[in-house]
Every structure is written in C-alpha cells, then in structure tokens.
Amino acid sequence: MNPHSRKPTSLLSLAATTWGHRNLIFQMAKRDVIGRYKGSVMGLLWSFINPIFMLAVYTLVFSVVFKARWA
Numbered sequence: 001m002n003p004h005s006r007k008p009t010s011l012l013s014l015a016a017t018t019w020g021h022r023n024l025i026f027q028m029a030k031r032d033v034i035g036r037y038k039g040s041v042m043g044l045l046w047s048f049i050n051p052i053f054m055l056a057v058y059t060l061v062f063s064v065v066f067k068a069r070w071a
Helices: 011-020 022-036 043-066
Strands: none
Touching: 011 022
C-alpha cells in the first residue's frame, strides 16, 4: 500500500470510511470517557450536573444580587 497515493476525498467516501470504522470510533470514545472520569466521585454524572449548577449560580447572581431585569 502506497501512503503517498491519492485518497478519495468525497463526502460519500468519508461517510463510508467512518461507517466502516464505527467500532474503532466507538471503542476510542468509550475509552476516552472512562479515562476522563475514572477517579472522580460522581463520574459521568458530573459533566451534566456542573453546567446546570453554574446556570443556577449565574441566574442567582444576576437576578438577585445585581437586580438585572429583562424586557
């Protein structure tokens, strides 16, 4: 196999390659998520709770502390 040969660059060939390697993509994504949250107490749940918590804090600060009003 020649690494310098031209590869097809169409959207269809990209989709076919992605579909053909879907198992590899899934395994790598799974390994990344497991590795990222391996030592944490709340694990993957933290990635959903943290943005909701920050939204609540910003809402409290701007509505109660700064008394911001929207038209």
